[in-house]
Amino acid sequence: MTALHRDDSASLSEDDFNYICQFVYKSAGIVLNASKREMVYRRLTRIVRERKIGSFSEYCRLLRAQSEQEESYFINAITTNLTSFFREQHHFDYLSQHELPKLLETKKESKRIRIWSSASSTGEEPYSIAVTLLEALGTQSSYWDAKILATDIDSNVVAKGKAGVYSLKNVEDMPNNLKNKYFKKGRGEYESQVRAENIIKELITFKQLNLLDSWPMQGPFDIIFCRNVLIYFDKKTQSALFERYYNLLAPGGLLLLGHSESLGLYQQYFENVGRTIFRKPF
Numbered sequence: 471m472t473a474l475h476r477d478d479s480a481s482l483s484e485d486d487f488n489y490i491c492q493f494v495y496k497s498a499g500i501v502l503n504a505s506k507r508e509m510v511y512r513r514l515t516r517i518v519r520e521r522k523i524g525s526f527s528e529y530c531r532l533l534r535a536q537s538e539q540e541e542s543y544f545i546n547a548i549t550t551n552l553t554s555f556f557r558e559q560h561h562f563d564y565l566s567q568h569e570l571p572k573l574l575e576t577k578k579e580s581k582r583i584r585i586w587s588s589a590s591s592t593g594e595e596p597y598s599i600a601v602t603l604l605e606a607l608g609t610q611s612s613y614w615d616a617k618i619l620a621t622d623i624d625s626n627v628v629a630k631g632k633a634g635v636y637s638l639k640n641v642e643d644m645p646n647n648l649k650n651k652y653f654k655k656g657r658g659e660y661e662s663q664v665r666a667e668n669i670i671k672e673l674i675t676f677k678q679l680n681l682l683d684s685w686p687m688q689g690p691f692d693i694i695f696c697r698n699v700l701i702y703f704d705k706k707t708q709s710a711l712f713e714r715y716y717n718l719l720a721p722g723g724l725l726l727l728g729h730s731e732s733l734g735l736y737q738q739y740f741e742n743v744g745r746t747i748f749r750k751p752f
């Protein structure tokens with residue numbers, strides 16, 4: 471194995487960088503450009519170390535030759551998975567103060583609630599939804615057919631979400647009553663970790679799904695979270711996704727976007743009911 475030094479940065483040739491940009495765009499819809507070169511450099515450095523490969527160009531040759539076998543590993547390594555519990559708290563406030571009480575009333579016959587966290591990363595988002603939902607259902611929870619689908623392109627983060635194990639630091643900002651009720655603190659060698667309790671785990675199904683591919687689920691969903699993923703896509707991909715989200719939402723259903731995301735021209739098909747909260751009309 472040849473060691474990779476910082477001054478190997480020159481070895482990320484224009485040609486290899488462009489190939490990587492095209493590969494990531496085609497596989498995941500993620501747009502990389504010159505401003506992301508440093509980020510690509512850092513992630514490639516990790517990849518070649520893990521793969522025990524001597525240079526970026528050697529890795530790019532491998533990627534070109536074995537695109538299919540390498541795609542999943544490479545995309546896992548290149549995605550940005552930043553997330554946290556109750557990120558953008560105002561979304562969860564809207565759910566608990568407005569949307570869930572309304573759904574509990576309008577759905578009191580069917581008792582069916584479906585929520586999709588469509589770029590769920592390591593699971594903090596769907597677990598935050600599960601906690602909010604269970605708090606709203608209270609003692610009635612066992613009578614309801616409530617399900618949360620959590621999907622992401624990155625198989626590593628999907629596995630992490632499924633495991634439901636987090637560091638104490640991850641949950642430090644969560645109110646104590648929720649933390650104690652829905653997460654179990656580890657003991658002994660696991661004392662710096664918490665594990666999601668089965669009561670929230672059972673609500674969530676984690677699956678790997680590339681948003682660019684066809685979607686196997688039928689819907690309709692009452693609420694779809696599509697937060698902090700659209701920013702990586704171009705307008706064309708965003709528009710195609712908005713149409714698909716619209717079609718999968720129940721009439722009156724909610725679409726929640728990330729803090730710096732907007733519906734653009736698709737805004738006309740939705741009602742804006744809160745900060746980055748959009749309702750499909752009835």
Ligand SMILES: C[S@@+](CC[C@H](N)C(=O)[O-])C[C@H]1O[C@@H](n2cnc3c(N)ncnc32)[C@H](O)[C@@H]1O
Binds near residue numbers: 681
């Ligand atoms: C920054 S995280 C956002 C996580 C969470 N939604 C939040 O707001 O905290 C973006 C996630 O989008 C996922 N992602 C990127 N491209 C994707 C695609 N084409 N299909 C599905 N997920 C994708 C990444 O793997 C990553 O976990």
